[in-house]
Amino acid sequence: MKRNMADIVVKRNSTATLGRVEGELKVGAHATLTAVDGGKITVTEGVYSDGPVTILAGLECKSIRVEGRGFGPGGDVKVRGDLVVHDDAEIIAHLEASGEVRAENLDVGGHLKSGSVVAKRVRVGGHMNTRGKLEAESVDVGGHFTVTESVKLVRLDAGGHVTIGGGTISGAAKVMGHFESTRQLAYGELQVLGHIHLPSGSSGEHLSIHGDVRLAGDTSCKDMKIAGAARVAGDCTGETVEVLGKFDVGGSLNLSKALKVFGAAEVKQKLKCESLTLGGKLVAKQVLVDGSVEIAGDLATVNGLKAKSVVAGRGSKVTGPLVGDEVIIGRKLDLDVGSWGHLWSGTWLHSGRMTRVEDVHGKSVVIESYSQVKRVFAEVVQLEEGSMADEVTYVKDLKLPAHYHLNKPARKVERLPEPPF
Numbered sequence: 001m002k003r004n005m006a007d008i009v010v011k012r013n014s015t016a017t018l019g020r021v022e023g024e025l026k027v028g029a030h031a032t033l034t035a036v037d038g039g040k041i042t043v044t045e046g047v048y049s050d051g052p053v054t055i056l057a058g059l060e061c062k063s064i065r066v067e068g069r070g071f072g073p074g075g076d077v078k079v080r081g082d083l084v085v086h087d088d089a090e091i092i093a094h095l096e097a098s099g100e101v102r103a104e105n106l107d108v109g110g111h112l113k114s115g116s117v118v119a120k121r122v123r124v125g126g127h128m129n130t131r132g133k134l135e136a137e138s139v140d141v142g143g144h145f146t147v148t149e150s151v152k153l154v155r156l157d158a159g160g161h162v163t164i165g166g167g168t169i170s171g172a173a174k175v176m177g178h179f180e181s182t183r184q185l186a187y188g189e190l191q192v193l194g195h196i197h198l199p200s201g202s203s204g205e206h207l208s209i210h211g212d213v214r215l216a217g218d219t220s221c222k223d224m225k226i227a228g229a230a231r232v233a234g235d236c237t238g239e240t241v242e243v244l245g246k247f248d249v250g251g252s253l254n255l256s257k258a259l260k261v262f263g264a265a266e267v268k269q270k271l272k273c274e275s276l277t278l279g280g281k282l283v284a285k286q287v288l289v290d291g292s293v294e295i296a297g298d299l300a301t302v303n304g305l306k307a308k309s310v311v312a313g314r315g316s317k318v319t320g321p322l323v324g325d326e327v328i329i330g331r332k333l334d335l336d337v338g339s340w341g342h343l344w345s346g347t348w349l350h351s352g353r354m355t356r357v358e359d360v361h362g363k364s365v366v367i368e369s370y371s372q373v374k375r376v377f378a379e380v381v382q383l384e385e386g387s388m389a390d391e392v393t394y395v396k397d398l399k400l401p402a403h404y405h406l407n408k409p410a411r412k413v414e415r416l417p418e419p420p421f
Helices: none
Strands: 007-010 015-018 024-027 031-035 040-043 046-049 053-055 058-061 063-066 076-079 083-085 088-091 094-097 101-108 112-114 117-124 128-130 134-141 145-147 151-158 162-164 167-175 179-181 185-192 196-198 203-209 212-215 219-226 229-232 236-243 246-249 253-255 258-261 264-273 275-278 281-289 292-295 298-313 317-319 322-331 355-357 360-367 371-383 388-399
Touching: 007 015, 031 040, 046 058, 058 063, 063 083, 083 088, 094 101, 101 112, 112 117, 117 128, 128 134, 134 145, 145 151, 151 162, 162 167, 179 185, 185 196, 219 229, 236 246, 253 258, 258 264, 275 281, 281 292, 298 355, 322 355, 322 371
Parallel strands: 007 024, 015 031, 024 046, 031 053, 040 058, 046 063, 053 076, 058 083, 063 088, 076 094, 083 101, 088 101, 094 112, 101 117, 112 128, 117 134, 128 145, 134 151, 145 162, 151 167, 162 179, 167 185, 179 196, 185 203, 196 212, 203 219, 212 229, 219 236, 229 246, 236 253, 236 258, 246 264, 253 264, 258 275, 264 281, 275 292, 281 298, 292 298, 298 317, 298 322, 317 355, 322 360, 355 371, 360 371, 371 388
Antiparallel strands: none
């Protein structure tokens, strides 16, 4: 049946069969709409309902507004098919659509359950469950947020748990609960207070971790800040990583800029970065640093650490050889804690204790007071008052204080042995 009237009115608690409506459609609460010949209902202007409504067909209209009468049973809007709204959709109730939902701006006061969703802006007061894809500039969900397939978003705010099927979130995503992506995700900035699980191949610009993060395989992130616990099963690449909590990498960690560790970090294979600041504990198979290293905690390596300059601060402990052009052992350090300044007490774990280091290879090596080193191989070596070493081998110059301890006499050579790497 085709209507050609300015407005169509469907009374409360009634049932109407519609096809194309030229004008506006006004529907009373608890009404039921069906379509002619099993098709869809098309309204050239807006649809308005003063309460819950059941639409046993697809609906296309310019705009829609539904006034809720409470959420849950008796407060729902149900659409059996697609809901296509060319302008704004404002549903002050729960919305359940068996098909796709499209709108310029989609605003649902209660829960939203549907197929794929395409909109410029989506706001859902309750939970959102999408059986399909989601494409929007911004999504704001008060409760849990689930998308079974991929997302294409600029911004996401969710008050509950989030589960998505991969895709892209190019801007910022802020999640108060847990976050899981079942397929590869590319993200701009991800801030999650709960747990995070990302599959292998995921990549991002900024990741802020306050809970527990599991990255199932290789991953890349430009900037990571870890206040909770993060575990990468494979290799990890990026620019900077700051750790106040715990960070474990099952493969190698390759950073083009800085690694700062004020908690605990473990890299099963090779660690490579531009600079390293260690105020906590770091365990790695091998560490290669293009620039400078400052150690005010514990460093343990299998093959050793190599850098342009190394300062093992007073009270630090180093297991594994140190290799550098300039190496200083036992100097008092005041580390730059960067963005963790408001959380860090400023007192280092080993402040005031004996500095203990194993073998050192360098051009210039200084061993300051209250420091103990196993073997030293350098062109120039300087020992200060109260320092200790098992062996010292040098090429050019050896400076000794009045009080020092060497287990063996220092040995001057023409050529130093090759460092371990």
